Amino acid sequence: MNNSASLLSLLQKEVMDLNERSLQIPYVSDLQKKNIPIESSVGHLRSLAIIYGTLENQLSKLDEPEINSMLRDYQPKLPIILSNLEALNAHAVKDIIPCINHALHVADKILLYTVKSPYKLLGFLYVLNGSISSELTFNQQLSAKLETLVKEGNNHEFVFNQKYKPLWDESDAEMLQNLPSEEIVAAANELSELLISIYESLYPIDEKLLGNHITALNPEAGNFPIPTNPMEIEAAIEAGMICWNEFSFYEKRYGERGKRFTISDSVWLVTLHELPFELALNQVLWLAKYLANRGMPVITMEYHLKYLYQELAKRIPENEPNYKTLLDVSEQLKKQRTDKISDSVFEKSNALFHDCYKQFNAEDAMLQNTGLLIASSIADSKNGMNESMVNFKTWLTDPELFSSNWIQAIEKTYSVVEN
Numbered sequence: 001m002n003n004s005a006s007l008l009s010l011l012q013k014e015v016m017d018l019n020e021r022s023l024q025i026p027y028v029s030d031l032q033k034k035n036i037p038i039e040s041s042v043g044h045l046r047s048l049a050i051i052y053g054t055l056e057n058q059l060s061k062l063d064e065p066e067i068n069s070m071l072r073d074y075q076p077k078l079p080i081i082l083s084n085l086e087a088l089n090a091h092a093v094k095d096i097i098p099c100i101n102h103a104l105h106v107a108d109k110i111l112l113y114t115v116k117s118p119y120k121l122l123g124f125l126y127v128l129n130g131s132i133s134s135e136l137t138f139n140q141q142l143s144a145k146l147e148t149l150v151k152e153g154n155n156h157e158f159v160f161n162q163k164y165k166p167l168w169d170e171s172d173a174e175m176l177q178n179l180p181s182e183e184i185v186a187a188a189n190e191l192s193e194l195l196i197s198i199y200e201s202l203y204p205i206d207e208k209l210l211g212n213h214i215t216a217l218n219p220e221a222g223n224f225p226i227p228t229n230p231m232e233i234e235a236a237i238e239a240g241m242i243c244w245n246e247f248s249f250y251e252k253r254y255g256e257r258g259k260r261f262t263i264s265d266s267v268w269l270v271t272l273h274e275l276p277f278e279l280a281l282n283q284v285l286w287l288a289k290y291l292a293n294r295g296m297p298v299i300t301m302e303y304h305l306k307y308l309y310q311e312l313a314k315r316i317p318e319n320e321p322n323y324k325t326l327l328d329v330s331e332q333l334k335k336q337r338t339d340k341i342s343d344s345v346f347e348k349s350n351a352l353f354h355d356c357y358k359q360f361n362a363e364d365a366m367l368q369n370t371g372l373l374i375a376s377s378i379a380d381s382k383n384g385m386n387e388s389m390v391n392f393k394t395w396l397t398d399p400e401l402f403s404s405n406w407i408q409a410i411e412k413t414y415s416v417v418e419n
Contacts, residue, residue, distance in 0.1 A: 006181065007176050007179065007181040007184065007185065008168065008169070008170070008176065010181075010185045010188075011123070011126045011127070011130075011184070011185065011188055012130075014126075014127055014130075014185070014188040014189060014192055015126070015127060015130030015131070015133075017192065018127065018130065018131060018192045018195060018196070019130075019136050019138075021192075021196055022136075022138060022195075022196070022199055023138065025196070025199045025200055026203050026204060027040055027044075027199050027200070027202040027203035028138045028199060030203065031138060031141045031142060031145060032141055036145065036203055037203070037205060038088070038093055038149060039093055039094060039095075039096055039205055039210065040096070040202040040203045040205065041088070041142070041145065041146055041149070042085065042088060042090045042093040043095065043096040043099040043100075043201075043202050044099075044142075044198075044199075044202055045081055045084055045085050045088075045090070045159075046085065046090070046095065046099075046100065046103070046215060046216060046219065047099050047100065047102065047103035047198050048077070048081050048103075048128075048132065048159070049078060049081045049082060049085065049215070049219035050100070050103040050104060050106070050107055050215050050219045050220070051103055051106050051107060051110070051128060052076075052077045052078045052081060052128065052219075053078050053107075053219040053220040054106075054107040054110045054111065054219075054220055055110050055121060055124060055125060055128065056076050056077070056078055057220065057257070058110055058111065058114040058121065059071060059074075059121055059125070061114075062114070062118055062121075064118050064119075066175070066178065066179065067118060067119065067121070067122060069175060070122060070167070070168065070172070070175060070179075071125075071167075073165060074125075074167065075164070075165075077129075077132070077159060078219070079256075080157075080159045080162070081159050082219075083156075084146070084156070084158050084159055087150050087151075087156045088146065088149055088150065089151075090216070091216065094210040094211060094212060095210065095211055095212060095213040095215070095216055096201060096202060096205060096209060096210060097209050097210070097211050097213060098201040098209055099198055099201040099202055100213045100215055101223075102194065102197045102198045102201055103198060103215075104215070104222070104223055105194065106124075106191070106194050106198075107220075107222075109124075109190070109194070110124065113187070117183060117187075119179060119180050119183050119184055119187075120183055120184065120186070120187035120190075121187070122167075122179070122184050122187075123183070123184040123185060123186070123187030123188035123189075123190075123191065124187055124188070124190075124191045125167065126167055126168075126184075126188055127188045127191045127192055127195070128191065128195075129164060129167060131195055132159050132160050132164075133163075133164065134160060134161050134162055134163055135163075139160035139161070140160070140161065142158075142160050143158045143160045143161035146158050146160075212226060212228070212233075213226070214226050214264050214267060214268070217237075217260070217263050217264050217267060218260040218261060218263060218264035219260075220257070220260070220261070221260075221261070221264035224268055225268070225271050226267045226268065226270075226271065227267065227270050227271060229316070231315045231316055232270050232312060232315075232316070233267055233270075234315065235270070235308065235311035235312045235314070235315045235316075236263070236266040236267040236269065236270045236308060236311070236312075237263050237266065237267070238311045239266055239304065239307040239308040239310070239311040239312075240262045240263045240265070240266035240267075240304070241262075241263075242307045242311075243262065243266075243300065243303055243304040243307055244259060244262050246303060246307075246368065246369060247300055247303075247368065247369055247373065248367045248368040248369075249367045249370070249373065250262065252367065252401075253295070253395060265287070265304075266304065266308060269284070269304070269305065269308055269326070270308065270312065270326075272284065272325065272326065272329070273312075273322055273323050273324075273325045273326050274322075275325070277325055277328055277329070280325050280326075280329055281329050281332055284301065284305065284329050284333070287301065288301040288333065289385055292377075292380050292385045292387070292388035293385060293387035293388060293391065294387075294391060295388075295391035295392045295394075295395055296388075296392075297373050297376035297377040297379075297380055297388055297392055298333055298336075298337065298376060298379075298380050298383075298385070298388065299333075299337060299372060299373065299376035299379075300373075300376075301333060302330050302333040302334050302337075303330075305326045305327065305329055305330035305333070306327060306330045308323075308326055309323050309324070309326040309327040309330065312326070336379075336383055337375075337376060337379035337380070337383070338379075340378075340379040340382040340383060341375055341378060341379045341382070341417070345375060345417060346372060346375050346376075348371075349371035349372050349374060349375040349413075349417060350369060350370070350371035350372055351371070352371050352413055352416060352417070353370050353371030353374065353409065353410075353413045354366075354371070356408075356409040356410075356412045356413050356416075357406070357409045359409065359412070360405040360406075360408040360409045360412070361405050362403060362405040362406040362408075362409050363403065363405065364402050364403050364405075364406040370396075370410075370413075371413060371417075373392065374392075374393075374396075374410070374413050374414055374417060375417050376388075377389040377392040377393065378414070378417055378418055393410070393414060396410045397410055397411065
């Protein structure tokens, strides 16, 4: 098999076969006959969010010209799915844990194939797009069912009720001709089997298998424990957003995806209050170093833990002594940075950058706490996290993002703080 017509026809057949098999599964076959529970519909959307979130992120980072050319007109689906979940007020709906586990298994496959067999991702994407096509009768029925659940007066378009341009057609014959067809079709078949497992887990529901999973907050978060107390989750979300707003570079650099990770990290951080101080500190240091090496100075984690402690103590004051571990870890992070750079320098750092900003007549939008972050990245470097300063400074001085005047202000601030 080495021609484009064969590849297209085999992929189309895979989608048709998936549709036929799906019609025999209770979740699909009972859509018209029975009142399918909201947990099933939300579970379907959440599983798609996990898979699309992982797949679209990995495809966006691939350095494979042939694959990139095949995706030139592709429109991401994750934003639509997340909008659908919001319209359904899904945060109040419990997860079907086996369904989430199946979706996470697909996400693991995507991560594996990104490294070992990236062309397989094309097979995954073709079938995944086919599975949500409005041309499939059961997707039309599902959309109609979901629309009845949206608050009256709100018009909402669901991901299952939209016509998508085919990923490829006969006009792409030349590009398709050179692709590893057998590998792509095998991956398409594999994803079909995995999607069937997801559909089978959606209905009927075993009440004992309902729960709360971190992927409801961030579909790309993976699999780790979260608190069972909803007030702790609320506190974590609030603390994450306070920290997000405290450091406005987050929004500019990481966007909505970064916001979702801020929330899921915050929820995980709550669970550390149950650990002894040293163990909690080690866990935080691991995450703080990981993030610092990707351009988030450690002071962001320090502040995040402080806000988390405050929000938890405010909502559940009777547990305040238990949450103090989080504040103690925050204080330890502060000590580590002020051992390298005096607290007085940190206190003056924002004013210093503002002066440099004015000195060089920068007109870029001011990013809150830039001076503080610069000082923290230098302290991180002195604490052995060299990539923190390199990564953060490289971003702050990227001429595609910032003006030359801004870059001069950044360079001057770094020079003054370092000396």
